[in-house]
Amino acid sequence: EPEVTQTPSHQVTQMGQEVILRCVPISNHLYFYWYRQILGQKVEFLVSFYNNEISEKSEIFDDQFSVERPDGSNFTLKIRSTKLEDSAMYFCASSSNSGGISGANVLTFGAGSRLTVL
Amino acid sequence: GDSVTQMEGPVTLSEEAFLTINCTYTATGYPSLFWYVQYPGEGLQLLLKATKADDKGSNKGFEATYRKETTSFHLEKGSVQVSDSAVYFCALGSNDYKLSFGAGTTVTVRA
Numbered sequence: 001e002p003e004v005t006q007t008p009s010h011q012v013t014q015m016g017q018e019v020i021l022r023c024v025p026i027s028n029h030l031y032f033y034w035y036r037q038i039l040g041q042k043v044e045f046l047v048s049f050y051n052n053e054i055s056e057k058s059e060i061f062d063d064q065f066s067v068e069r070p071d072g073s074n075f076t077l078k079i080r081s082t083k084l085e086d087s088a089m090y091f092c093a094s095s096s097n098s099g100g101i102s103g104a105n106v107l108t109f110g111a112g113s114r115l116t117v118l
Numbered sequence: 119g120d121s122v123t124q125m126e127g128p129v130t131l132s133e134e135a136f137l138t139i140n141c142t143y144t145a146t147g148y149p150s151l152f153w154y155v156q157y158p159g160e161g162l163q164l165l166l167k168a169t170k171a172d173d174k175g176s177n178k179g180f181e182a183t184y185r186k187e188t189t190s191f192h193l194e195k196g197s198v199q200v201s202d203s204a205v206y207f208c209a210l211g212s213n214d215y216k217l218s219f220g221a222g223t224t225v226t227v228r229a
Binding site: 041091 | 167
């Protein structure tokens with residue numbers, strides 16, 4: 001069964017450092033997403049990406065965050081200068097459509113990248 | 119905005135017990151509703167979904183019915199197994215590009 005692959009599975013970094021989280025979405029999917037889950041809290045939407053541009057982003061996704069699809073397979077999330085509160089599990093997801101009228105947007109998620117900022 | 123509220127955990131059950139996890143939602147339009155499951159060390163996996171009122175989603179013995187009158191999508195399973203131990207997330211998908219998740223409910227099934 002096709003799957004979304006994320007690397008690294010766990011990254012520890014110092015506050016202020018740049019971090020890049022990588023994702024390989026399912027090959028024929030067109031929509032890509034990042035979500036995050038701070039320990040003990042809800043899974044929160046960060047950003048969606050389609051046709052090489054951001055479709056929607058949340059308030060969390062401020063100027064220190066960026067996303068990129070540098071080639072035909074990878075989808076990356078960059079955090080420019082990490083803060084303690086960026087410590088979370090980051091999930092990448094992809095879907096073959098946006099849901100359309102029915103809103104039936106079925107996302108396939110990766111296993112997550114745990115980021116620990118010290 | 120759209121949001122989901124689900125039953126707080128953790129929930130601990132014995133094998134073959136009945137499981138219910140409550141989920142209610144607030145939405146302005148006509149959302150689709152989902153249950154995702156996260157097994158230890160794995161990603162979020164779609165468990166079941168329902169796209170309109172009165173639809174029933176089912177998978178692996180789990181069921182949930184989209185109740186518009188009570189804005190609910192409660193997850194049920196009649197007889198749980200140890201392998202059902204996981205974190206369960208209720209989620210709502212509207213006409214835009216994102217899902218809104220509940221806080222997750224940790225379920226532990228003892229042999």
